[in-house]
Amino acid sequence: MVIIRGMAGSSSPRRARPGSDSRTGPALAGEPPADRSAADILTERETSPETVAAMTTIASIQRVAMRIRHHLEQGVLKDSELTWTGFLVLWVLWLFGEMQTRYLAEEVGVNRSTLSGVLATLERRGLLTRRGHESEGRLVLVELTPEGGALIDKLFPRFGAEEAFVVGSLSPDSMRRLGNSLRSVQQQLDSDEGKRRRAAPVRDR
Numbered sequence: 673m674v675i676i677r678g679m680a681g682s683s684s685p686r687r688a689r690p691g692s693d694s695r696t697g698p699a700l701a702g703e704p705p706a707d708r709s710a711a712d713i714l715t716e717r718e719t720s721p722e723t724v725a726a727m728t729t730i731a732s733i734q735r736v737a738m739r740i741r742h743h744l745e746q747g748v749l750k751d752s753e754l755t756w757t758g759f760l761v762l763w764v765l766w767l768f769g770e771m772q773t774r775y776l777a778e779e780v781g782v783n784r785s786t787l788s789g790v791l792a793t794l795e796r797r798g799l800l801t802r803r804g805h806e807s808e809g810r811l812v813l814v815e816l817t818p819e820g821g822a823l824i825d826k827l828f829p830r831f832g833a834e835e836a837f838v839v840g841s842l843s844p845d846s847m848r849r850l851g852n853s854l855r856s857v858q859q860q861l862d863s864d865e866g867k868r869r870r871a872a873p874v875r876d877r
Contacts, residue, residue: 733857740838748830752823757782757790759827762799762816766824770815772805799823 710731714724741756749759760780765771771779777787791814794800799820805811816824839847860866 733854743838744831744834747834748827752827754827755790757786758794759831761787761790761794761814762820762824763828765800765814765816766821766828770813773802773812773814776814794820 711728764779777784
């Protein structure tokens, strides 16, 4: 689902329009309404409460995930000229050691063609190496170089500090409950029903 402005919570106040001292007054043409969220509008259009609740929840997850990624890219990765995906590749290899590309793609959450381009970039920078599998020529193994390991050694404490900042307003119990809820969503997506729904056209569900 596309993230819709205001869907992340109907009670959240909107930002003031650029150049405006307040959120009151007539909106300029093409501006979203300042006093109603997408959830409010859907409710007015008699969308079921269950659908509005689900859309609001998904939009909140998407929006927060994107903002966390942006925060970490700008606050930690920018100086190292690493993309988010590039960092994840290095981090997975740093954590688990040498890995086949098919498993590395799964851990990072990208397809193999995307991973291939990321690996080529990181390899040119001397941060990892690729080699063929000893007994299975079709398989490719990826490993960090000492330079790649040193870079992650430097970035990891900074990354952890920023992650702690992001969730700093949550209590340990809130973090535990949030983690459990997100894992439940992941398990739902990974279920047989989730796989079936992704494989079947909407009309056949």
